Amino acid sequence: MLLGLGTPSVAAAVRLVSSTVASAVVLHGKPPLDERVVAAARKSGAAVLLVDPSVPWSQLANVTQTLVNGGTRTGDLFGLADVIAGVVGGPVTIEDQQSRVLAYSYRQEDVDPVRVQTILGRRVPEEARRALDEFGVFTHLASSDEPIFVPKLTPQLGNRLVAAVRAGRELLGSVWVEVTGPVDAARSAALVDGARTAALHLLRSRASTDLERQAEADLVIRLLDQPESADVARLGLPSADLRVIAVQAHAGEGEHGAAVLAFQRATAGFGWSRPGRSALFGNVLYTIIPAADDAVAWVRSLVRELPAEATVLAGIGGPAEATQLPTSRQEADECLALSTGVPVVYDDAWAQVLLHRLAAVAEAGRLPTRGPISNILRHDAEYGTQYATTLRAWLTAQGDVRAAARELNVHPNTLRYRMQKMSEVTPLPLDDPDQRLAMAIALQITR
Template identity: 50%
Template sequence: MVKLDRLITILGTYGARLAGPSADREVALHSVALHDPVRPGTPVGDVFLAVGVPSAAEAVRLARAAQAAVVVVRTTETPEPGLLRDAEGPAVLVVEPSVSWSQVAGAVYGMVLEGRETESGRGPADLSALADTIAAAVGGPVTIEDQLSRVMAYSSHQHEADPARQDTILGRRVPDRVRDLFERQGVFTHLARSDEALFVPASPAHGLHGRSVAAVRAGRELLGSLWVSRTEPLDPGQARILTDGARTVALHLLRGRVSADLERQVESELVIQLLEGDADSGTVAAKLGLPASGLRVVALQAHTGTERNAGLLLAFERATTGFGWSRVGRSTLFGNTVYTVLPAVEAEPAFGWVRRLVAGLPAHLRVVAGISGDGEVADLPAARRESDECLALHERLGDGDAVCYDESWHEVLLQRLRSAATSGRVPARGPVARLAGHDAQHGTEYVPTLRAWLESQGDLNRAAEALAVHQNTVRNRLRRMGSAVPALDLDDATQRLAMLIALAVLD
């Protein structure tokens, strides 16, 4: 069941706005009526789409005749206040003419007619009700799982429920010990190749009383699996019910995917506009439900041990699980990176968001992330560059949940200077490069000595401690450096700063 509040929220991402006084947002919406200017008469429905209606006044009149709770009108005009004062009249949602009716109608029909949503916050309603129906038909508890063995729905029927099922439901995922058992028994290989039901025998050591399973597949794509707990194999009739039920589950999941993809597409396009700074950032942020300030950008990539960015789509799907109003961030997949705009004045909420996302991904994925500093909506293009720079640092450093600009600004600055320094020829031919060449040719240790002396701000004792030598050794090396490279001027403060940058380039 969809309520008016949700319709207003989702259509808001298309630029729709509620005109007039606050409506009762708890009104349930069950049907849609579409105005047909050719055929006489007004259809009846809770949501009235005023397609082709020239004015808001005419749209409201038709919506009253349709007994609608809300009317959607596509116009640039502001409805007259007199139209909006009637408490018994429909709520009025005004959509900009730049938004096509096909977009609006697709979103409305998808939400209202698909009804209740799944536990992930998306798509068609009754996976749990479907699980109950299948459980009653085959005589055993049912779970519906995705391709990563995460629970999407389960039946309320608990007869013959075993410890493995209880752990699966509580943990929202098949326990690793049970999943490893299925892997050894070839269950997942069977699911990848066949649509026939398979019986998995009991394993008391794993808390398993027995299972029958069928693949949930759309074409050649494996979407998940349908499981029933039974101590004995299903008879042919029950096996057919299980495989037919798996096909029905696949249809539910495909409709959910269409709904999810529609919302993801709209959200992605708006987030890209914010990150590229080529639109009215305040208006775009309002459409996404984001505040005007206190925003950070998180840049994220996901790799496997053998392939870069292999987990990128999984990361994007995880970042966008749930309808917009139920998520803290707004995300897009741009190139080989997932970007998410988060309301987070302090850094810790952003770190927490990354940790939660990683926890929901397969353990074999290696996730790297960069977090920008906080700023206003207009600062998001710069924040995106900061997140990219922090992401590059995380790739290089490879530790922690993520690299945040607040803590690593100095590393980011040095990285920028390294990039600038390597773009010209002077650092490659300067004093530091010549000292490095002298060390390589003659076995001297001028470069580490120079680094220790500069980092200790000219303190011979500290430099000597860092090098584990006597301070006279440091003094003698500094003197010989001047003879080996006459251009080296340790008394010039600007040269000392430039040499620190040049040494950073050598790292």
């Protein structure tokens, strides 16, 4: 990759590619590209990447270097898979705890359909995972370092030799070798050695990833609390059209394990390949995401990465500039409080958010304690009448007696009688639009 610095023109930078080993040119700028640049790119066969001018060159260089280094580390794990395959004698995959593929050996010819699906989908198919679970493979991996031979369980899932990848007592993943049948002790021992080496690779990768996650989380929290003191460009995000997503994940009474796992999944992979930037604050996962991205789809993809038994609640704040992220976070928190399993988006739920805020005001005792609604509620509580429900229906129907009666499943005359008796309990200024609005709000937040 060639950084186009110090060249007399953009087109000249693109033309440089033909005399170097670079395959792409990175330019500061915004679309559309000048026709001369497009022509030069086509002639040289170069890819042209446009980067927002607000992103410093130094940051871009760091991103490029991280990609190169990250590829080297992943390559080491792939190389290890090749070594294990050669010693044990069968195609290999190295997987994490959720059966997602981290690396696989180069030679995968004559493998069964499940292995093909596993590599193409980057994780073990759910049907195969259930069969392995029923056989007891995952229970064995959780408690033993000894390899386990798994015979052919289905027509699509052939023999496997499996060993746990462990650091101390912590299970990091597993190594899977497709074999023709049971293997001798020497090959089993070689697999154990390979699994131990894989553990070192995964620990090294995790240490680096943990530092990156912490740096990302610190920046996200600063943006959500004091955006004026944080640089959104350092996270690779635009300075406008952002949203905050608030997520809570539960998988047991009083446990935060699901929340931590959600944070790990949200920050998995190289940062600039992910749409959002995340931080775990208490038991809430906050993610800042460009508003142009589908926030609901992002939440659903996160849910798919979590255990099936996890309960996930999510609230999505409205669009905001970087300096308005605290507001979007508050909206996300309030939408989260309204969530019952389906992500709640502020754009669609602002009315419920408003009523939720007013309900909080009412619970704090900051609403008037006297007035027509208070009088009606006290009368209902004391005499068992249904005046509050009746008035709410009348106001919702905008004074249409027949529509309100249908809503309550009563005769229109019954509703008229109730309205008349209500006026004897307390003055009802129904001709005043402000009074009607205030009564409708008060009834809504006290129901």
